Amino acid sequence: MQHLEHPLDVNKILRKKKSIKKYLLLQDDLIEKNIAILGGSTTSELKNILEIFLLKNGIKPKFYESEYNKYYEDALFGSDELDKFNPDIIYIHTTNQNIIKYPESKDTSEDVAMLLSNEMQRYKSIWNSLSKFDCAIIQNNFDYTKDRSLGNLDCYDIHGKTYFINKLNDEFSLNARKIKNLYINDINYLSSYIGLRYWFDPSLWYQAKYAISMESIPELAFNIGKITSSIFGKSKKCLVLDLDNTCWGGVIGDDGLDRIHIGTETAISESYTAFQKYVKELKNRGVTLAVCSKNDFENAKEGFSHPESILKFDDFTSFKANWNPKNHNILDIAKSINIGVDSLVFIDDNPVERDIVLSQVPSVSVPDVGSDVVEFIAHIDRNGYFEPISIADDDINRNQYYKDNKKRANKQATFKSYDEFLVSLDMTAEIKSFSSVYLDRITQLTNKTNQFNLTTKRYTTGEIDTITLSDEYIKVYGKLTDKYGSNGLIAISIGRIENRACHIDLWLMSCRVLKRDMEFAMLDELVSKCKDQDVSEIIGYYYKSSKNSMVSDLYEKFGFNLLERNDEDSVWKLDITNYEIKNKFIGVKND
Amino acid sequence: MTRKELFDGVQDIFRDIFDEDDMVIEDKTSSDDIEDWDSLNHINLVSAIEKEFEIRFALGELMALKDVGAMIDLMIEKLK
Numbered sequence: 001m002q003h004l005e006h007p008l009d010v011n012k013i014l015r016k017k018k019s020i021k022k023y024l025l026l027q028d029d030l031i032e033k034n035i036a037i038l039g040g041s042t043t044s045e046l047k048n049i050l051e052i053f054l055l056k057n058g059i060k061p062k063f064y065e066s067e068y069n070k071y072y073e074d075a076l077f078g079s080d081e082l083d084k085f086n087p088d089i090i091y092i093h094t095t096n097q098n099i100i101k102y103p104e105s106k107d108t109s110e111d112v113a114m115l116l117s118n119e120m121q122r123y124k125s126i127w128n129s130l131s132k133f134d135c136a137i138i139q140n141n142f143d144y145t146k147d148r149s150l151g152n153l154d155c156y157d158i159h160g161k162t163y164f165i166n167k168l169n170d171e172f173s174l175n176a177r178k179i180k181n182l183y184i185n186d187i188n189y190l191s192s193y194i195g196l197r198y199w200f201d202p203s204l205w206y207q208a209k210y211a212i213s214m215e216s217i218p219e220l221a222f223n224i225g226k227i228t229s230s231i232f233g234k235s236k237k238c239l240v241l242d243l244d245n246t247c248w249g250g251v252i253g254d255d256g257l258d259r260i261h262i263g264t265e266t267a268i269s270e271s272y273t274a275f276q277k278y279v280k281e282l283k284n285r286g287v288t289l290a291v292c293s294k295n296d297f298e299n300a301k302e303g304f305s306h307p308e309s310i311l312k313f314d315d316f317t318s319f320k321a322n323w324n325p326k327n328h329n330i331l332d333i334a335k336s337i338n339i340g341v342d343s344l345v346f347i348d349d350n351p352v353e354r355d356i357v358l359s360q361v362p363s364v365s366v367p368d369v370g371s372d373v374v375e376f377i378a379h380i381d382r383n384g385y386f387e388p389i390s391i392a393d394d395d396i397n398r399n400q401y402y403k404d405n406k407k408r409a410n411k412q413a414t415f416k417s418y419d420e421f422l423v424s425l426d427m428t429a430e431i432k433s434f435s436s437v438y439l440d441r442i443t444q445l446t447n448k449t450n451q452f453n454l455t456t457k458r459y460t461t462g463e464i465d466t467i468t469l470s471d472e473y474i475k476v477y478g479k480l481t482d483k484y485g486s487n488g489l490i491a492i493s494i495g496r497i498e499n500r501a502c503h504i505d506l507w508l509m510s511c512r513v514l515k516r517d518m519e520f521a522m523l524d525e526l527v528s529k530c531k532d533q534d535v536s537e538i539i540g541y542y543y544k545s546s547k548n549s550m551v552s553d554l555y556e557k558f559g560f561n562l563l564e565r566n567d568e569d570s571v572w573k574l575d576i577t578n579y580e581i582k583n584k585f586i587g588v589k590n591d
Numbered sequence: 592m593t594r595k596e597l598f599d600g601v602q603d604i605f606r607d608i609f610d611e612d613d614m615v616i617e618d619k620t621s622s623d624d625i626e627d628w629d630s631l632n633h634i635n636l637v638s639a640i641e642k643e644f645e646i647r648f649a650l651g652e653l654m655a656l657k658d659v660g661a662m663i664d665l666m667i668e669k670l671k
Binding site for chain 2: 012014015018019022044045085204205206207208210214215489
């Protein structure tokens with residue numbers, strides 16, 4: 001149901017609403033709510049689309065719809081039908097079309113104040129009268145009119161429509177702060193977000209009395225859906241963040257603290273800083289923060305010690321930086337904070353990580369944020385995950401919903417095992433001997449890879465060139481492609497041949513493809529090349545650095561035997577006469 | 592775009608709006624033939640057609656149309 005999240009696929013929603021509704025009705029554990037729509041204009045299509053957004057949020061609505069433009073009469077004089085209906089929520093869909101009288105040019109400031117007061121009186125009496133239902137009232141404020149005969153003066157001369165509407169909206173806000181159960185649906189913001197010229201369609205108004213354009217209806221319904229979810233306590237509580245290329249640009253483990261992008265020095269740094277600022281705002285108004293990152297804990301923590309970092313280590317209630325699959329870490333986070341997993345929103349620039357979390361823990365919200373940090377804020381903001389009904393009373397309705405959510409069974413197919421997940425990735429690799437086209441990329445990787453790097457040996461372009469041409473070396477690179485596209489050249493192994501033994505001078509891999517079994521595919525290929533050259537054993541070296549503890553046991557995992565250990569460095573040996581192929585998930589193209 | 596292509600596109604829209612995958616319309620199909628084709632769904636159909644074919648009907652143009660055939664003819668005019 002991606003088209004029901006930001007960015008909305010408005011045309012699809014309008015066209016396919018019936019089939020979307022059917023699909024959403026298949027969900028379990030829908031809670032039934034009575035929603036009364038009191039409209040100051042036609043609401044038929046709004047009701048249909050609102051139904052979809054409520055269903056998506058787990059609410060199955062029953063509707064009461066006032067007769068055309070009978071919002072005032074229904075509210076003030078009531079109807080048996082509405083009384084019997086006993087609404088849980090009343091939505092009042094009024095717009096600038098319902099403003100009875102704007103100031104005229106001859107009016108004095110007293111006249112204008114009187115007009116304002118008259119207009120307000122109508123709404124105050126509506127809210128007052130509806131208070132007998134003791135239910136939530138969602139009230140539109142006012143959108144601007146498209147035309148403004150006073151031009152720019154319209155917003156500050158007391159005779160302007162824009163001025164009048166601003167005054168009314170201020171009054172609405174004032175009342176919403178005072179009146180329990182009154183919530184403003186801010187169509188003044190929404191119409192400016194959409195653009196006034198798209199928001200109102202005069203033709204549709206004259207033909208069918210829709211006060212907003214067809215294409216704005218899904219956005220409006222989406223917005224009402226957010227408020228409704230919040231009223232019923234379904235807002236999310238915790239924002240879970242990846243680190244590398246999400247909270248800062250670059251890879252802390254490889255680039256180091258002084259090379260990651262954060263701060264105001266460059267455009268890229270600024271974009272990550274802006275994202276951190278937004279996250280900090282959320283935190284300051286009560287959203288819990290957590291980290292879920294594939295990193296060494298110390299490296300990850302160090303990232304937030306950057307002097308320009310807005311977020312600090314202490315801002316996070318839960319901090320999972322390790323090499324476990326993220327779906328496991330997500331569950332741990334929910335457990336450690338003691339909230340339901342459906343209260344979590346997970347932001348990660350890597351589609352594979354998003355996929356595994358979404359497929360394994362479907363109740364977590366995982367917006368498809370892409371990989372450009374510039375888009376991240378909109379995905380959090382527009383989807384209204386953390387929509388509060390008030391800042392202080394945010395928690396009022398939560399507990400009930402925790403209970404409901406526990407009953408929720410997994411709605412989507414999940415992978416039964418990690419193996420099954422790997423199969424689903426549809427991976428193919430190209431593992432071949434070095435060729436001159438990759439000279440630069442290979443040199444670059446040997447110089448910047450720190451974590452998955454057994455010897456951390458650095459090479460110059462000249463050295464790589466020599467190795468490429470030499471028969472004394474077995475040298476392979478690996479490129480990995482999965483269903484999301486190519487990961488590029490991400491693995492390198494260089495072995496030096498001496499007396500029928502291959503000494504591995506370099507073994508590295510980019511952390512981008514961790515836990516994909518790519519290292520096994522590389523080993524298979526290396527062994528096969530060794531055999532071609534009549535080599536019978538492989539000697540592996542692990543040289544401890546400050547960044548590479550994650551591969552200290554790699555050769556052990558590969559089935560090598562320990563030859564010697566000096567402090568934390570170690571030497572390993574593998575007899576390859578009876579070597580068995582280790583890679584099961586990646587289709588390999590070789591020389 | 593041929594009349595046939597236009598017609599098929601319009602038929603797809605009818606199928607989506609009325610949620611009947613096998614709905615078949617003809618030139619002479621009118622609101623009398625489709626129970627749910629009321630004035631509100633008429634607006635929905637027109638909006639979807641305007642979006643899909645990037646045309647805009649003027650106010651009043653559609654009121655006079657008596658059936659699908661007339662609607663398609665008007666679209667052909669607009670797309671010229």
